[in-house]
Amino acid sequence: MKEVDPSAGETATTDPSSLPFLLTAAEAAKLLRTTRAAIYVRIERGLMPGVVKDGRRVLIRRDDLLRYVGSNA
Numbered sequence: 001m002k003e004v005d006p007s008a009g010e011t012a013t014t015d016p017s018s019l020p021f022l023l024t025a026a027e028a029a030k031l032l033r034t035t036r037a038a039i040y041v042r043i044e045r046g047l048m049p050g051v052v053k054d055g056r057r058v059l060i061r062r063d064d065l066l067r068y069v070g071s072n073a
Contacts, residue, residue: 016066022052022059031065 019027025039028048032039042048043058050064 016062019062021062023062023065025058025060028060028065032069 019031023031025036025043029036029039039048039060040058043051048060048065049068050061052059052061
């Protein structure tokens with residue numbers, strides 16, 4: 001998928017293979033077109049798949065998130 005300019009009235013897409021294996025909350029939010037706060041709420045409620053906690057750091061497995069998005073589309 002190619003990157004496009006949203007200001008030109010097109011929808012931006014991201015090539016899944018270009019994403020890192022573990023996404024930050026900000027990267028997941030951008031992919032889902034929501035806010036970081038909404039991602040953290042979903043994690044708290046157990047609604048976010050592929051969550052990996054390492055101390056204070058919270059990461060989300062890319063493949064699990066993409067599978068989740070694909071199954072809920």
